[in-house]
Amino acid sequence: MQESVKPDGITPSQTVGPFFKYGLTPTGEYAWNDAFTNSTLTPNVTGDRIRIEGRVFDGDGVAVPDCMLEIWQADAQGRFADPQDKRALPNASFRGFARCGTDKDGNYSFETIRPGVVPDPAGKPQAPHILVAVFGRGMLRHLYTRIYFSDEAGNAADPVLALVPADRRATLTAVREAGKPVYRLDLHLQGDNETVFFDV
Amino acid sequence: MTFIYPTGSNAAHPLPLSPDYKSSIKRAPNKPLIPMPHTLSELTGPVYGHETVREGDNDLTRQHAGEPLGERIIVHGHVRDEDGRGVPNSLVEIWQANSCGRYVHVRDQHPAPLDPNFTGAGRTVSDASGYYRFVTIKPGAYPWGNHHNAWRPAHIHLSVFGHSFVTRLVTQMYFPNDPLFPFDPIFNSVPDEKARARMVSSFDLENTQPEWALCYRFDIVLRGKDATPMESH
Numbered sequence: 001m002q003e004s005v006k007p008d009g010i011t012p013s014q015t016v017g018p019f020f021k022y023g024l025t026p027t028g029e030y031a032w033n034d035a036f037t038n039s040t041l042t043p044n045v046t047g048d049r050i051r052i053e054g055r056v057f058d059g060d061g062v063a064v065p066d067c068m069l070e071i072w073q074a075d076a077q078g079r080f081a082d083p084q085d086k087r088a089l090p091n092a093s094f095r096g097f098a099r100c101g102t103d104k105d106g107n108y109s110f111e112t113i114r115p116g117v118v119p120d121p122a123g124k125p126q127a128p129h130i131l132v133a134v135f136g137r138g139m140l141r142h143l144y145t146r147i148y149f150s151d152e153a154g155n156a157a158d159p160v161l162a163l164v165p166a167d168r169r170a171t172l173t174a175v176r177e178a179g180k181p182v183y184r185l186d187l188h189l190q191g192d193n194e195t196v197f198f199d200v
Numbered sequence: 201m202t203f204i205y206p207t208g209s210n211a212a213h214p215l216p217l218s219p220d221y222k223s224s225i226k227r228a229p230n231k232p233l234i235p236m237p238h239t240l241s242e243l244t245g246p247v248y249g250h251e252t253v254r255e256g257d258n259d260l261t262r263q264h265a266g267e268p269l270g271e272r273i274i275v276h277g278h279v280r281d282e283d284g285r286g287v288p289n290s291l292v293e294i295w296q297a298n299s300c301g302r303y304v305h306v307r308d309q310h311p312a313p314l315d316p317n318f319t320g321a322g323r324t325v326s327d328a329s330g331y332y333r334f335v336t337i338k339p340g341a342y343p344w345g346n347h348h349n350a351w352r353p354a355h356i357h358l359s360v361f362g363h364s365f366v367t368r369l370v371t372q373m374y375f376p377n378d379p380l381f382p383f384d385p386i387f388n389s390v391p392d393e394k395a396r397a398r399m400v401s402s403f404d405l406e407n408t409q410p411e412w413a414l415c416y417r418f419d420i421v422l423r424g425k426d427a428t429p430m431e432s433h
Contacts, residue, residue, distance in 0.1 A: 192228055
C-alpha cells in the first residue's frame with residue numbers, strides 16, 4: 001500500500017466548520033466519548049495548578065460561539081511529554097495537551113499547570129508560555145498564538161515576545177486575578193485589539 | 201533528533217480571508233502573522249496512541265443498535281509527510297453528516313432526517329507505516345446559508361495530529377467528480393488547483409469489498425521535516 005511517489009505538496013486545511021462539537025468536543029452532550037477535555041491535569045501531576053479563561057471575539061466584537069482552542073505546553077520543569085524532547089524525562093503523568101470549545105458566549109477555560117522554562121533554538125530561556133491553536137467556523141486554517149503570564153518577570157527577556165511590537169504584547173499576556181491562580185485572556189480574531197498570531 | 205518544518209509548505213493552505221466564504225470576513229486577522237523561529241514548543245507535539253482509541257471507534261456503522269441507512273463505504277489511506285515518509289501512530293479523528301446530509305449537531309436544523317443509528321464521529325490511530333482505515337456511510341450534500349442556493353459538496357471532516365504542534369491539520373475529504381465543486385467557496389478557498397485535488401479522494405476498486413462496500417482512498421500529507429537538524433541544547 002505504501003506509495004513510493006513523493007507527494008506534490010501538503011493536504012490543504014479546511015475549516016473545522018460549525019458542527020465539530022459532537023466529534024471533537026462532545027463533553028457529554030452527544031453519543032460520543034471525548035478523547036480530550038479542557039484539562040491537562042492528572043492526579044499525580046506536579047506543579048502549580050492554574051486556570052486560564054477568557055472569551056473569543058470576531059472583528060465586530062461579537063462573541064464566537066463555535067471556536068475550538070487547543071493548547072500544548074511543557075510541564076512545570078519545562079519538559080514536553082514527547083520523546084522528541086531529548087532532555088530529561090518529562091513528568092510521566094502530564095500530557096501537555098487539552099482542547100476546549102467555546103460556549104454560546106464565546107467563553108473558554110483550561111485547567112492546567114504553570115509551565116516551566118523552555119529554551120529557544122539558541123539555548124536562551126523562553127518565559128513560561130503555552131501554545132494555542134485556534135479553530136473555528138469561518139476560519140479556513142487554524143491560527144497559532146501563545147499565552148504568557150502577567151506575573152512573570154522573564155517576559156521582558158523572552159525572545160519570541162521581542163519579535164512582537166511592544167503595543168501588541170498585551171494580546172498574548174494572560175492577566176492574573178488578584179489572590180487566585182486564575183488568569184484571563186480574551187482572544188480577538190480581528191480588529192483594534194487583534195490577537196497576535198504567529199507564522200510558524 | 202528534532203527538525204525544522206519549512207513554512208513554505210503552508211502556501212498550499214487557503215488564505216485566512218476568502219471573501220466568498222462569508223464567515224471568514226470577520227474572523228480572519230487583518231494584521232500580518234508574525235514570523236518566528238520554531239522552538240522546542242513548536243517542534244514537539246501531543247502523543248496520543250492506541251490508548252485514546254477504543255476498539256471499533258473506526259467503524260461508524262456499528263455504534264448503535266442497528267445499522268445506519270445509506271451507502272456503506274470504506275475510507276482509507278496513508279498519513280505521510282511531504283517527503284513521502286509515513287506518519288505512524290498519529291491520531292485521526294473524523295466527523296460527518298449522515299447519508300441525508302444532516303449532522304446530529306443541535307444547530308443543524310435543515311429539513312432532512314436524522315438517523316438514530318448514526319452519530320457520525322470516529323477516530324483511529326495510523327499504524328506503523330502511517331496507514332489508517334474507517335468504515336462509514338457516504339455523507340450527503342447539504343444546503344447552507346452562505347449565498348443563494350448554496351450546497352456543500354459531500355465531505356468528511358478530518359483532524360490529524362502528526363508529530364509536532366505545527367503539523368496539526370484539520371481538513372475535509374471530498375468525493376471524486378462532485379458537481380458542486382465549482383460552486384463551493386470553501387473548497388475553492390484553496391488557490392492552487394493541484395492542492396485542491398489533494399482534498400479529493402479517489403475511488404478504489406481494488407479495495408472495494410464485493411457484496412459489501414465501495415472503497416475510497418484518501419492520502420493525507422502533513423508538513424515534512426527539513427533535513428537540517430535543530431541544534432540540541
